[in-house]
Amino acid sequence: MSILFDDFKSWKAYCAEKDVPLFQPVMEYEGAQKGRGEAEIRQGLMQAWVVMKEAVQTGFTDDMKSRSGMIDNGGKKVKNSPITVLSPEFQMLIARALSAKEVNACMGRIVAAPTAGASGILPGVLVTLQELHGVSDEKMVECLLVSAGIALIIEKNASIAGAVGGCQAETGAAAAMGSGALVYALGGNITQVFNAVAITIQCMLGLICDPVAGLVEVPCVVRNASAAAIAYSSAQIAISNVDSVIPVDECVQAMGEIGQSMETKYKETALGGLAATLTGNAIAKKVLIHDIEIIDEEGNN
Numbered sequence: 001m002s003i004l005f006d007d008f009k010s011w012k013a014y015c016a017e018k019d020v021p022l023f024q025p026v027m028e029y030e031g032a033q034k035g036r037g038e039a040e041i042r043q044g045l046m047q048a049w050v051v052m053k054e055a056v057q058t059g060f061t062d063d064m065k066s067r068s069g070m071i072d073n074g075g076k077k078v079k080n081s082p083i084t085v086l087s088p089e090f091q092m093l094i095a096r097a098l099s100a101k102e103v104n105a106c107m108g109r110i111v112a113a114p115t116a117g118a119s120g121i122l123p124g125v126l127v128t129l130q131e132l133h134g135v136s137d138e139k140m141v142e143c144l145l146v147s148a149g150i151a152l153i154i155e156k157n158a159s160i161a162g163a164v165g166g167c168q169a170e171t172g173a174a175a176a177m178g179s180g181a182l183v184y185a186l187g188g189n190i191t192q193v194f195n196a197v198a199i200t201i202q203c204m205l206g207l208i209c210d211p212v213a214g215l216v217e218v219p220c221v222v223r224n225a226s227a228a229a230i231a232y233s234s235a236q237i238a239i240s241n242v243d244s245v246i247p248v249d250e251c252v253q254a255m256g257e258i259g260q261s262m263e264t265k266y267k268e269t270a271l272g273g274l275a276a277t278l279t280g281n282a283i284a285k286k287v288l289i290h291d292i293e294i295i296d297e298e299g300n301n
């Protein structure tokens with residue numbers, strides 16, 4: 001099997017025909033690609049899951065201040081805030097997504113699922129899922145396989161990279177992965193899982209990639225939190241049998257079409273959007289001078 005599936009429709013048809021759960025063909029694909037058995041694949045995914053959980057914890061315990069100064073312990077601040085705007089569970093979801101992504105901004109260990117820029121979304125979504133619903137680690141491995149299948153199809157028909165398709169492709173894909181995994185873990189059927197993916201994409205479409213100073217910090221970290229929230233809202237909508245109306249494959253096509261027509265300045269070049277604001281430019285200048293000073297110091301050593 002050189003590719004998994006061309007689209008979500010084929011994935012669904014395959015599972016219906018063979019009467020297998022959604023994760024099964026992804027497991028087979030991974031086995032064929034890497035020449036590994038099921039036990040080894042499960043073990044590798046379990047390690048990834050442990051790293052995701054650790055990233056959330058690291059963000060809560062270690063000092064999360066980035067070299068640029070733009071990131072300053074946001075996850076901890078949200079976790080410890082005495083003001084809860086919605087519910088303690090929502091507060092923790094946001095705190096966890098921020099926390100894991102801040103670990104990436106501070107050069108810590110994360111799982112790039114699907115990319116480093118979006119590395120707070122799945123940990124935020126899945127750690128919260130486990131906490132709220134007592135989902136086992138073994139089931140989490142299946143969730144990761146379902147997420148991977150979702151990412152593979154998005155990558156094939158649109159993109160998962162900000163430099164290619166804007167932030168909709170990066171945080172959007174991660175949110176779709178999280179949302180589909182949520183519905184899968186909570187016992188949703190395939191239609192509901194794919195509706196969750198479709199609804200998530202509908203909510204993320206058009207988002208540009210505009211990292212301030214070219215660093216994956218602002219707005220990336222807060223977008224990880226909002227994407228995690230969208231993953232939850234979409235999962236709630238889909239598992240309640242609300243139809244996405246536009247089928248998931250067409251949503252992915254729309255994402256690809258928008259990504260292709262997006263101007264280069266909105267594709268990780270730091271030439272547009274927030275990166276091109278007065279403050280964004282001033283920060284970029286400061287970061288550049290700082291880096292030149294460091295290079296100079298190293299050069300003098």
Ligand code: SF4
Nearest residue numbers: 117162167170209220
């Ligand atoms: S703004 Fe760009 S760099 Fe930042 S998370 Fe989105 S896609 Fe990644």
